[in-house]
Amino acid sequence: MKKILLEMLICPRCLPEENLLKETIFHGLRDQIIEGTLECRRCNSVYPIDRGVAFLDPNGSDVSMKPNRYETPPLLSSYLWSHYGDLLEDEHATDAYLRWAEVMKSGSGLCIDTGSAVGRFSFEMAKKFDFVVGIDNSVSFIRASRDLSINRQASLALQEEGTLKRHETLIFPEAWRTDNTEFIVGDAQVLPFRSGIFSALSSLNIVDKVSKPMVHLGEINRVARTKDVQFLFSDPFSWSTEVAPVEEWLGGKHNGRFSGMGKDNIIALLEGKIGAFSPAWKVDDEGHIWWKIRTHRNHFELIRSCFIKASR
Numbered sequence: 041m042k043k044i045l046l047e048m049l050i051c052p053r054c055l056p057e058e059n060l061l062k063e064t065i066f067h068g069l070r071d072q073i074i075e076g077t078l079e080c081r082r083c084n085s086v087y088p089i090d091r092g093v094a095f096l097d098p099n100g101s102d103v104s105m106k107p108n109r110y111e112t113p114p115l116l117s118s119y120l121w122s123h124y125g126d127l128l129e130d131e132h133a134t135d136a137y138l139r140w141a142e143v144m145k146s147g148s149g150l151c152i153d154t155g156s157a158v159g160r161f162s163f164e165m166a167k168k169f170d171f172v173v174g175i176d177n178s179v180s181f182i183r184a185s186r187d188l189s190i191n192r193q194a195s196l197a198l199q200e201e202g203t204l205k206r207h208e209t210l211i212f213p214e215a216w217r218t219d220n221t222e223f224i225v226g227d228a229q230v231l232p233f234r235s236g237i238f239s240a241l242s243s244l245n246i247v248d249k250v251s252k253p254m255v256h257l258g259e260i261n262r263v264a265r266t267k268d269v270q271f272l273f274s275d276p277f278s279w280s281t282e283v284a285p286v287e288e289w290l291g292g293k294h295n296g297r298f299s300g301m302g303k304d305n306i307i308a309l310l311e312g313k314i315g316a317f318s319p320a321w322k323v324d325d326e327g328h329i330w331w332k333i334r335t336h337r338n339h340f341e342l343i344r345s346c347f348i349k350a351s352r
């Protein structure tokens with residue numbers, strides 16, 4: 041973990057209190073902590089840094105993380121294909137990440153990509169902002185992103201058919217910046233960051249994957265600057281009771297505060313018409329982007345992800 045993060049991090053367990061973390065470095069290398077701990081002197085939580093990755097998910101994700109659905113090798117290669125298929129010159133590759141990136145204006149300051157998966161949007165934002173943090177609760181996704189930021193290449197075993205696999209190597213173009221990125225394990229519903237520090241924020245295809253979508257958006261609002269800030273939200277609104285009870289959904293139901301379509305409700309939230317997002321955001325753009333995930337050579341998932349670009 042790059043030491044530059046130390047001044048941004050707080051204890052996620054103590055939220056809404058914001059308590060800084062004290063580092064202990066067992067092994068450092070230049071600007072990085074490779075092995076060490078981050079400790080909250082208030083609640084005594086100790087968060088490990090293992091092989092360069094900081095584990096700041098208070099829900100017990102640690103070095104021997106329990107497996108979740110995003111931890112399996114086939115899903116890792118599916119996401120690597122989805123994020124970097126264009127670098128493999130795959131004719132079926134999605135241009136979704138370039139389309140999302142185009143919506144963000146270049147700026148200065150810090151950017152956070154919540155639910156960053158294997159990092160493509162984070163690396164796109166590294167071209168536009170001073171420093172980018174990707175955060176995800178999948179250990180294998182975060183390790184893959186961090187390895188990419190260091191090695192600038194990765195091998196992947198793409199499922200072809202049955203047990204057959206095709207081995208590919210993806211290589212980052214020389215022009216891509218990776219020195220101004222960091223990837224940490226954490227929960228997008230309790231972001232381990234001080235309030236008001238980010239100039240750019242994203243929540244791409246994650247709001248329907250968290251157990252408390254409103255808490256996730258509240259956290260985005262908390263860590264965002266109060267002015268000169270951009271937020272890119274996108275989601276297919278695949279609400280599911282396997283992820284969150286209906287009461288927590290921000291759309292896709294008949295009754296309650298969030299009845300109707302998720303996109304309309306999130307626009308109303310951002311504009312301060314429902315809930316308490318303050319200062320209110322202004323919606324600059326909205327639309328949809330086709331995004332694709334590959335399962336095997338004859339099976340793809342095509343997803344219409346509805347985006348909202350807001351600023352304040």
Ligand SMILES: C[S@@+](CC[C@H](N)C(=O)[O-])C[C@H]1O[C@@H](n2cnc3c(N)ncnc32)[C@H](O)[C@@H]1O
Nearest residue numbers: 110155156157176177178227228244245246249
């Ligand atoms: C559908 S994927 C989208 C990934 C990426 N944003 C993209 O658009 O390609 C959802 C991502 O959210 C992550 N995720 C799910 N719940 C999370 C949580 N509570 N905190 C952080 N990340 C989470 C998953 O590990 C996964 O990488």
